[in-house]
Amino acid sequence: MAAKKITMQDIADACGLSRNTVSKVFNGRGSVPEATRQQVLEKARQMGYRQLPAAEDRPAVHGRSIALLTLCMPGRNHYGSNFISSFANRMSRAGYTLMIYEIQPDEHQDCRLPANFVLENTAGILCIEMFDRRYTDFICRLGLPVIFSDTYARADFSAMAGDFISMENTTSSMAVTSRLIELGARKLGFVGDHTHCNSFYERFNGFRTAVARGGLTLDPNLCIVEPNSAPYGEAAWLVERLRAMPCLPDAFVCANDYLAVHLMKALKCLDLRIPEDVMVAGFDDSPEATVAEPPLSTVRIPSGEMGFIAAGILLDRIQRPTLPYRCCYIQTSPVWRSSTR
Secondary structure, rough: OOOOOOOOOHHHHOOOOOOHHHHHHHHOOOOOOHHHHHHHHHHHHOOOOOOOOOOOOOOOOOEEEEEEOOOOOOOOOOOOHHHHHHHHHHHOOOOEEEEEEEEEEEHHHOOOOOOOHHHHHHHEEEEEOOOOOHHHHHHHOOOOOOOEEEOOOOOHHHOOOOOEEEEOHHHHHHHHHHHHHHOOOOOOEEEEOOOOOOHHHHHHHHHHHHHHHOOOOHHHHHHHHOOOOOOOHHHHHHHHHHOOOOOOOOEEEEHHHHHHHHHHHHHHHHHOOOOOOOOEEOEEEHHHHOOOOOOOEEOOHHHHHHHHHHHHHHHHHHHHHOOOOOOOEEEEEEEOOOOOO
16 A cells, blocks of 8 residues: 655644645745744654755755844853854854844843844844843743753753753862862862852852862851852952951862952952962963963863854754753863962
């Protein structure tokens, strides 16, 4: 018995779409969201439809923009700067244009897209410096391919309808902390709001795990973990936090290099020597880590390579919408400089 010929109506029924929408996908006429287009093509492949359009893995005439959504555009010293450059370069070679949208406070509060965001022209979304669960859930419900670079602290990845990429945080933070203990540190403090984002949370977890494995007790009074909105960039504020401690730690592990560099300035205001009196380590290996005095021990993030990989994950998602969601960690490595002995 001859196999039943698959029709556009069969594909439409299987996708829960109108035949007209499916017809637009195959004849290239009219506007169809890229996620819908890819859903139709994937279902057609599964059902054995023989009249797939040529060059099906190339973007359609519509939906050739990739939206970068952020609450705070990363600066030159942020890992995201190289990440975005590499990501945009690979997406451009694949035929897409990166559109940058900085979410305004009212849009963030109301879970709205920017007024100039055109959903039908958008093939996928990159979220960076977006650490709010409500807005993350809102983005996931748009039905577009999306990849998050870092996310909110203690994220539930099993409930996130999108791909995720991050630098590896826990193991490197453990390695840095363990090395400080080997160098003689017995009292250690952490600097940074570990509830600010998932990467900070994982770095803090690595820190406290290493302290426990070293047979030491973590004293919360030796940590500066106020909310991220606190004036961490002001030496006078940090000096107050240091003076309020019952004693100074032998070493501080900081959630990133920005915090570490400003902490070193505050320690110098107290006439403390680094690393002789207090050792300091950061995370990111930003440009400021090498010009700090003394140069900062930190953790290197391969941010350019990370952006390249993120683009590949998003391209896969655009071309194969039904793939299982991925949670990808990129290996990082400690870098030892003069801020530690």
